[in-house]
Amino acid sequence: MSRMITALLIGLVFGTGIALSGMINPAKVLNFFDVAGTWDPSLAFVMGGALIVTAIGYRLVLKNPAPLLDTAFHLPARKDIDLPLLAGAGLFGVGWGIAGFCPGGSIPALGLGQPAALIFVASMVCGIAVTRLIRR
Secondary structure, rough: OHHHHHHHHHHHHHHHHEEEEEOOOEEEEEEEEEOOOOOOHHHHHHHHHHHHHHHHHHHHHHHOOOOOOOOOOOOOOOOOHHHHHHHHHHHHHHHHHOOOOOOHHHHHHOOOOOHHHHHHHHHHHHHHHHHHHHHH
């Protein structure tokens, strides 16, 4: 039960941060990508801040032998850059640039009842399902 409550609290903090930063607003995200027009650099500060917090957090947390609510850390074992990684990163970027949503921002946007978020999340779930079928 404590793991579920912890996950809920972490999700609430993440969703609140995404909402406060404006990353659930597709127009704000698309303006970030529009460097030749209505460019809005504010999301660069959001991403930079997240990168700094993550870097510090990893340094502090990974000094422990295991997380508080698990027996071991579950970190990626592979460090190589391959075609599926590059293709996935490219699709992520193209999808974010077209829709103005990323997976992290689309989930909190669902809570606001945005129809575009519902379409995006449904498409994302379908894409995940198709990818899993192809990989089998």
